[in-house]
Amino acid sequence: MAAGEDELLLPRLPDLFETGRLLLDEVEAATEPTGSRIVQDKVFKGLDVLEKAAEMLSQLDLFSRNEDLEEIASSDLKYLMVPAFQGALTMKQVNPSKRLDHLQLAREHFINFLTQCHYYHVAEFELPQTKNKTPENNTASSSIAYPSLVTMASQRQAKIERYRQKKEVEHRLSTLKSAVESGQADDEYIREYYLLHLRRWIGISIEEIESIDQEIKILREKDSSKEASTSHSSLQERPPMKPFILTRNMAQAKVFGAGYPSLASMTVSDWYDQHRKYGALPDQGIAKATSAEFRRAAQQQEDQEQKEEDDDEQTLHRAREWDDWKDTHPRGYGNRQNMG
Incomplete structure (x- = not known):
């Protein structure tokens, strides 16, 4: 049951x-x-x-x-x-x-x-x-990898x-x-x-x-x-080569040395950190300045303005004297010779 x-x-x-x-x-x-x-x-x-x-x-x-x-x-x-x-x-x-x-x-x-x-x-x-993994089928599949126009049309x-x-x-x-x-x-x-x-x-x-x-x-x-890229990355990497120059003769070799004469002594990051430490980097495009530099710049600006004011007063004084002289000396004054 x-x-x-x-x-x-x-x-x-x-x-x-x-x-x-x-x-x-x-x-x-x-x-x-x-x-x-x-x-x-x-x-x-x-x-x-x-x-x-x-x-x-x-x-x-x-x-x-x-x-x-x-x-x-x-x-x-x-x-x-x-x-x-x-x-x-x-x-x-x-x-x-x-x-x-x-x-x-x-x-x-x-x-x-x-x-x-x-x-x-x-x-x-x-x-x-x-899909049989045989050499004949692989050959056939490779031969039809690029079908003709007739096959594509059919x-x-x-x-x-x-x-x-x-x-x-x-x-x-x-x-x-x-x-x-x-x-x-x-x-x-x-x-x-x-x-x-x-x-x-x-x-x-x-x-x-x-x-x-x-x-x-x-x-x-x-x-x-992926396998190809993995095998390529697994190969031993070469150490970076140092820069060098080719010389034509022994004289150039003695002058320039065996390698490039001006090898870098620090990286860009080291250079940036060093300049930032001493406050030599620009701050958003405006160079940093100390209080003494600000005072010196302000004093130079004041001197320039005072000089311009003095020059204006002297120029004005000369213009007034020239106007007074023209009032008392009409045109042609003092040129009385050879007047028949």
């Missing part, structure tokens, strides 16, 4: 799938930052639920390579999307130190989903290459076609969603509904794999540059 109660308490596969799907929808529709505690809790919970669903699918052996797509029940088609959900939630994890591991794990989930869909001929698409056209198909699929899904979720749709509409979902996730998975490959390349180049 207790064993039967435990079996009743175990989560059912439809409940696990639905819980994982709802958590993924909530994470993608969340307004909070992806790194927030609320979103990350949903991500971890969704991954845990989907992991249990994947284990249950493996135990039930629900999908076999010996059957075709038409032999799979319409209600079981949705379980093919479990790896895609796992990959999408794995991409939502936020941990910079484990970012490369998360990307590789998400790529494995997406490849697993695409492989199953490709085997059952859910849609016509080209299966992305797996990739662009493929993206445009995927986008067009995605819009058509989403439009058709919106018309079937209410009928399927309410339970009023027949088996034909249910099958079409889940097949459309699978085709939608095929496009999403291909785009995610392309983005993952680009990010993995960037992260690996970043790690390699």
Whole structure:
């Protein structure tokens, strides 16, 4: 009896799938930052639920390579999307130190989903290459590092076609969603509904794999540059060389010496501290002056002003005498000779 109660308490596969799907929808529709505690809790919970669903699918052996797509029940088609959900939630994890591991794990989930869909001929698409660390693959990847214009044009056209198909699929899904979720749709509409979902996730998975490959390349180049900089800094540093001059003959060497004759005797900071100690530094652009210097400058200014006043009085006195003399001596006075 207790064993039967435990079996009743175990989560059912439809409940696990639905819980994982709802958590993924909530994470993608969340307004909070992806790194927030609320979103990350949903991500971890969704991954845990989907992991249990994947284990249950493996135990039930629900999908076999010996059957075709038409032999799979319409209600079981949705379980093919479990790896895609796992990959999408794995991409939502936020941990910079484990970012490369998360990307590789998400790529494995997406490849697993695409492989199953490709085997059952859910849609016509080209299966992305797996990342095998072999010399042949390294040579091939280096040869396609710089794609030709024809390859880039074909990739662009493929993206445009995927986008067009995605819009058509989403439009058709919106018309079937209410009928399927309410339970009023027949088996034909249910099958079409889940097949459309699978085709939608095929496009999403291909785009995610392309983005993952680009990010993995960037992260690996970043790690390699860090290692190179670390190895370069670990090299023994040379002691600083003393300045020297080149001489053409022995006479110049005797005059200038073996090295530069005017080596610095103190640093800039030492020079600054020494001048500040003796009060020889300017204070905001105005040189400091002692009280004696101020008195001397004031006395010089007063003497200059007094001299200018005396000069003005003497000049005024001479001008007045000249005016008086002109009054008593008209123009031409004293020049009376040779006046016929």
